[in-house]
Amino acid sequence: MQALGYEWINHSIAPTQLSGHDFRVDIGAAANGCTQPYAASVFNISAMSFGALSAHAVLALNGGAKKGGFAHDTGEGSISAHHRVHGGDLIWEIGSGYFGCRDEEGRFSEERFIANATQAQVKMIELKLSQGAKPGHGGVLPGPKVSAEIAAARGVPEGVDCISPARHSAFETPVQMLEFIDRLRRLSGGKPTGFKLCIGHPWEWFAICKAMLQTGLLPDFIVVDGAEGGTGAAPLEFTDHVGAPLQEGLLLVRNTLVGLNLRPRIRIGAAGKVVGAFDIARLLALGADWCNAARGFMFALGCIQAQACHTGSCPTGITTQDPRRQQALVVDEKIERVWRFHRNTLHALQELVQAAGLQHPREITPAHIVRRVGDGDVRLLANRLPLLQPGELLAAIEGRGDWPHNVFRLYWPMASAQSFRPRGTAVSG
Numbered sequence: 001m002q003a004l005g006y007e008w009i010n011h012s013i014a015p016t017q018l019s020g021h022d023f024r025v026d027i028g029a030a031a032n033g034c035t036q037p038y039a040a041s042v043f044n045i046s047a048m049s050f051g052a053l054s055a056h057a058v059l060a061l062n063g064g065a066k067k068g069g070f071a072h073d074t075g076e077g078s079i080s081a082h083h084r085v086h087g088g089d090l091i092w093e094i095g096s097g098y099f100g101c102r103d104e105e106g107r108f109s110e111e112r113f114i115a116n117a118t119q120a121q122v123k124m125i126e127l128k129l130s131q132g133a134k135p136g137h138g139g140v141l142p143g144p145k146v147s148a149e150i151a152a153a154r155g156v157p158e159g160v161d162c163i164s165p166a167r168h169s170a171f172e173t174p175v176q177m178l179e180f181i182d183r184l185r186r187l188s189g190g191k192p193t194g195f196k197l198c199i200g201h202p203w204e205w206f207a208i209c210k211a212m213l214q215t216g217l218l219p220d221f222i223v224v225d226g227a228e229g230g231t232g233a234a235p236l237e238f239t240d241h242v243g244a245p246l247q248e249g250l251l252l253v254r255n256t257l258v259g260l261n262l263r264p265r266i267r268i269g270a271a272g273k274v275v276g277a278f279d280i281a282r283l284l285a286l287g288a289d290w291c292n293a294a295r296g297f298m299f300a301l302g303c304i305q306a307q308a309c310h311t312g313s314c315p316t317g318i319t320t321q322d323p324r325r326q327q328a329l330v331v332d333e334k335i336e337r338v339w340r341f342h343r344n345t346l347h348a349l350q351e352l353v354q355a356a357g358l359q360h361p362r363e364i365t366p367a368h369i370v371r372r373v374g375d376g377d378v379r380l381l382a383n384r385l386p387l388l389q390p391g392e393l394l395a396a397i398e399g400r401g402d403w404p405h406n407v408f409r410l411y412w413p414m415a416s417a418q419s420f421r422p423r424g425t426a427v428s429g
């Protein structure tokens with residue numbers, strides 16, 4: 001408790017007594033064109049592909065999600081037969097490989113997208129721009145791992161290296177990206193559609209925001225992944241030194257949307273080392289509406305962090321395609337553990353909310369969390385972190401106020417809705 005950076009939530013003399021812990025957030029705004037909003041749990045399973053995960057792991061995660069009424073993100077490996085067995089709510093993630101919605105050349109296929117997206121089990125569509133552990137770095141599932149099942153789920157040939165390019169081919173510019181998101185929303189029958197990213201160049205994030213202001217097209221949600229996020233496989237330099245950590249990425253996204261008065265129509269999800277109720281409380285205080293966990297749920301599946309995910313010889317049957325090794329993961333038993341991990345985490349969150357004298361986790365603000373910043377020196381996060389007021393950035397843009405923070409003063413002018421490249425730099429091939 002004396003360590004620098006130690007944080008706690010202040011309790012109340014008058015704690016509340018809540019009837020349960022099924023905390024939810026409504027995602028999808030009619031003003032955005034969403035006609036099928038989704039009431040999501042404030043805690044869900046983060047994106048992890050079938051392929052990175054075994055069939056047994058997917059079955060257990062989805063079964064647990066079904067039993068607990070929370071969502072299971074498919075990861076960019078698309079929807080497999082194993083996602084459908086238990087019928088747990090799905091967030092379908094679309095990566096640069098367009099798995100499950102691609103044509104023979106690997107480009108986006110509208111027809112195949114509609115076939116998957118209009119299924120009742122699919123509750124939301126998530127466009128993947130990047131994940132924290134390897135932002136700006138594509139992925140490859142080596143040929144020997146591309147089994148018939150994986151090939152069928154992804155719509156790729158069996159036994160051939162399966163590439164996720166480092167960038168998308170369905171759009172080139174921020175404006176085109178929002179038009180693509182709007183198209184996915186329409187083609188899915190009006191389901192909440194958004195994107196996931198790990199913050200990199202601030203001007204690229206600002207370029208997306210400028211495109212929102214220019215076109216009026218808004219995503220229903222944005223998932224911010226921290227550079228501290230996990231992965232099945234990535235070069236060490238990327239896992240250690242590329243992308244913004246979650247706190248900084250989340251604050252920038254929260255502040256920009258609040259400062260532009262766009263926040264009411266866009267929900268924010270957060271992922272990156274979320275394993276307990278206090279992690280969720282803290283991230284909701286920093287501006288998130290819900291949290292996702294990947295490795296937290298892998299622990300519920302029995303992960304011992306053997307760090308063998310990329311070798312195919314996972315000793316616990318979680319990240320292997322070896323049918324013999326998968327026997328180590330007993331699906332029915334792990335369904336219980338996944339469900340219980342979620343239930344107990346939300347129950348602990350309920351107790352934190354009650355102790356603070358609140359009614360819902362969304363009421364937790366930076367004024368409830370304290371951080372030790374020095375010996376004998378503690379500060380409320382509210383007094384420590386730059387938090388923009390509604391419209392504050394718009395006022396600066398329109399010359400009616402000062403730039404609220406250097407990051408806006410320096411990088412907002414460099415951003416363009418017509419390009420991800422900063423203004424004034426030559427466009428390379």
Ligand SMILES: Cc1cc2nc3c(=O)[nH]c(=O)nc-3n(C[C@H](O)[C@H](O)[C@H](O)COP(=O)(O)O)c2cc1C
Nearest residue numbers: 046047048075076229230231232272273293294295
């Ligand atoms: C085995 C594994 C596979 C993953 N696959 C994907 C993926 O396909 N798409 C994606 O956006 N993120 C993927 N991620 C990143 C997670 O969804 C998550 O954003 C990140 O790990 C942060 O969460 P954590 O700290 O709770 O693990 C993967 C992570 C792991 C551990």
